[in-house]
Amino acid sequence: MTHPADRTDLDALIACPRCDALYKVREPAHRERAVCARCHHVLIAPRRGAGAQIVAVALTVVVLVVAATIFPFLEVSVGGATNASSILDAALAFSGSGLFLLLALAVAALIVVIPVTRALLVIYVIAPLVFDRRPLPHASSAFRLSEALRPWSMAEIFAIGCAVALVKVADLATVSLGPAFWMFSVLVVLVVAQDSFLCRYSVWKALEREARPT
Incomplete structure (x- = not known):
């Protein structure tokens, strides 16, 4: 899961396209997913x-x-x-x-x-x-x-x-x-x-x- 954003570096931020929650990016490892904590929409899913x-x-x-x-x-x-x-x-x-x-x-x-x-x-x-x-x-x-x-x-x-x-x-x-x-x-x-x-x-x-x- 990503962590809520706590700084204003835009390159390190990602917004949930479903509920607009803003997070600081932490890219998941292989077969892991970053999911919005509010609406559970998948934000990052590298494969x-x-x-x-x-x-x-x-x-x-x-x-x-x-x-x-x-x-x-x-x-x-x-x-x-x-x-x-x-x-x-x-x-x-x-x-x-x-x-x-x-x-x-x-x-x-x-x-x-x-x-x-x-x-x-x-x-x-x-x-x-x-x-x-x-x-x-x-x-x-x-x-x-x-x-x-x-x-x-x-x-x-x-x-x-x-x-x-x-x-x-x-x-x-x-x-x-x-x-x-x-x-x-x-x-x-x-x-x-x-x-x-x-x-x-x-x-x-x-x-x-x-x-x-x-």
């Missing part, structure tokens, strides 16, 4: 080899999202008629004009564009650090943008909504799950795993350290 794992997961997320938009997500059969739909078809189902078009584009961005963008930004930031290279230009801004997009990446919300809809549709028609459904299910798990592996404090410190002139 050896986490960078390579995060890059691998991010690459897998990109591949799965691209594949999931191509293959059928589900197939509905009723009265002898069959219709297959992909994730993009579902996202753009209400695309027409005006507000409906904006709604369709927003849904597509939340479940496809933003998760891919976050994954690519994470690769851009962390891959050079994994290979002991200096950060790429504007790596700090890229990581800040990735963190800003995190609340708007709603792949798991889409998955929950699909599950609820399938329960209701299953009583009215025959529903077959396509390969994209399983890809998207794995994708949701990987997005959660990526966020759990990522120690943001360690990334910021690595960016600051590597960016300093030698």
Whole structure:
């Protein structure tokens, strides 16, 4: 656990992103975690080899999202008629004009564009650090943008909504799950795993350290 801050050296302070409690940093050892004493939010959680794992997961997320938009997500059969739909078809189902078009584009961005963008930004930031290279230009801004997009990446919300809809549709028609459904299910798990592996404090410190002139 970190200790409450008792001096004003900003480089030695860390604020809890959940409750704004301020602490003096004491970096934990391997497999230890620094936790906020007020709300128990994990502040620092260094893990050896986490960078390579995060890059691998991010690459897998990109591949799965691209594949999931191509293959059928589900197939509905009723009265002898069959219709297959992909994730993009579902996202753009209400695309027409005006507000409906904006709604369709927003849904597509939340479940496809933003998760891919976050994954690519994470690769851009962390891959050079994994290979002991200096950060790429504007790596700090890229990581800040990735963190800003995190609340708007709603792949798991889409998955929950699909599950609820399938329960209701299953009583009215025959529903077959396509390969994209399983890809998207794995994708949701990987997005959660990526966020759990990522120690943001360690990334910021690595960016600051590597960016300093030698």
